[in-house]
Amino acid sequence: MNHSDYDVVVIGGGPAGSTLSTFLVRKGYQVLVLEREKFPRFHVGESLLPATQLIWEKLGIAEPLQHLGQTFKYGTEIRIGLNPQQSEYEYSRQEFYKFPTQRLQQRPYAYQVERSEFDLFLLNHARQEGVTVFEEAVVKEILWEGDEATGIHWKSKDNIEYITKAKCIADCSGRHAFISRSRKFLIPNKTIKTSAVFGHFKHVTRASGIQQGYFNGYVIENGWIWFIPLASDIMSIGVVMNEPGTSWWKQKSPEEILLTYIKQYKFIQERFEQAKQFSKVRMLHNLSYASKHSVGNGWILVGDANFFVDPLFSSGVHLAFRSAEKAADAIDGFLKNDQDRKVFQHYQKWSQKEHFHVSTTMSLMYKMLKYRVSMEILVKLTGKYSNHWNNLLLRRLVAWGSGYYEEFHLVLYCSWVFCILLIGIGRVCEKLLGMSAWNTHSEFYSESPQAIAKTVESLGNGNFSNPVASTTPFNDLNHPEQSVVSDD
């Protein structure tokens, strides 16, 4: 059945789809958003960045977001394994806040959000602005005339199939990466081959005062662990590991894997004494990928549908907003210039640059994480400043980590040189001098790391004895098309 035509059809109603469609209706276009789920729905990616406040201001949602009942995130705490001393910084701290810019001073904080509520809020806001939104509406295929995307074939919640024509198709389908997957130009990252397990727990010990809302990142061998404090005493906890495919991860359930890490590290286990599992534990593989092309004749990729690198800097949602803002301008130019695809090239260049910066830096980090000596040197060199963040270089790095990728090219290049040097030292020490690997550092562990492959017992008080286990299989890491789709 034919459905009325639109200027732009947007596939997916996550942060990228809601933001893009809102900016486009404001420019006077007819926009249709098709979202396959019924909101509110679960989604991973709960820690936001203060840098996004600038886009929330433009959307007119910065003030209402304060009343959404989510946790205020005033800062971040990072611990680097081995010698797990705390390094925390508060976004509003005067010295830190002088840099990179004064722009954020009005709201120097972000939020830790239940994505179900946050995404629903954004989608409803798009509706109020005049976007037509259908939920439980699944896009089945793109209609092509040669290499030009001219419309879509989709199915409504009543199982009626429609053809909708549009001048431009915006793919905001997240990790489903609808266009690049179906056109077969989705490329998995060659060095970052991460998998993640994550779930929600109640009664996990929190810090007090404003620090109770901090993002906690614990960097460990080959990966890291997140603690994201949500409202109603819920803690989102996840483990991200590089290349776990060859190890014991294959034989264990997501539940067992997560609990193994919790049990293994002393300072993490301490926070778990009263904890109770609150959600199923989920697993995702091949987190990092990118589409070879971001634009084409009549189509554009936005947010995770374009690329995703790593959640460590909590930048995924920020990039979804930022790329949507950029894509709205690109689509406006495309439609005003007689659908000349050359107008899209600026967007393509911008997104390739973003991807290059983030993926190079994260690749170096994961390479460095293999070598205990590299990480020890990093801790020693930064340790003096790690609780202050007044040091110019660290402040700039943190600012980058908070989402200012575009302004910090020089710092990025400097940090690459620094990381390559540390990786080299780590390799030499390990290979030539036979220095020990991470897992011989017993003072860091509550249990011998060698016990990691053994069956996990439930934590002392039996709170985890009857977990709601996910049955997600361990997908073949060589076939990302099977494994990068979330089971949300």
Ligand SMILES: Cc1cc2nc3c(=O)[nH]c(=O)nc-3n(C[C@H](O)[C@H](O)[C@H](O)COP(=O)(O)OP(=O)(O)OC[C@H]3O[C@@H](n4cnc5c(N)ncnc54)[C@H](O)[C@@H]3O)c2cc1C
């Ligand atoms: C393990 C992990 C942890 C993360 N943690 C963080 C974090 O702490 N902070 C952060 O900022 N980011 C985090 N991220 C990244 C973050 O989740 C994403 O970057 C963000 O959700 C991207 O938004 P989006 O709108 O592009 O895609 P999504 O939010 O995924 O939205 C895409 C939407 O498209 C819909 N859709 C898909 N296919 C179709 C179809 N065929 N028809 C109709 N609709 C369709 C989906 O249902 C979905 O609602 C994390 C990611 C991972 C993997």
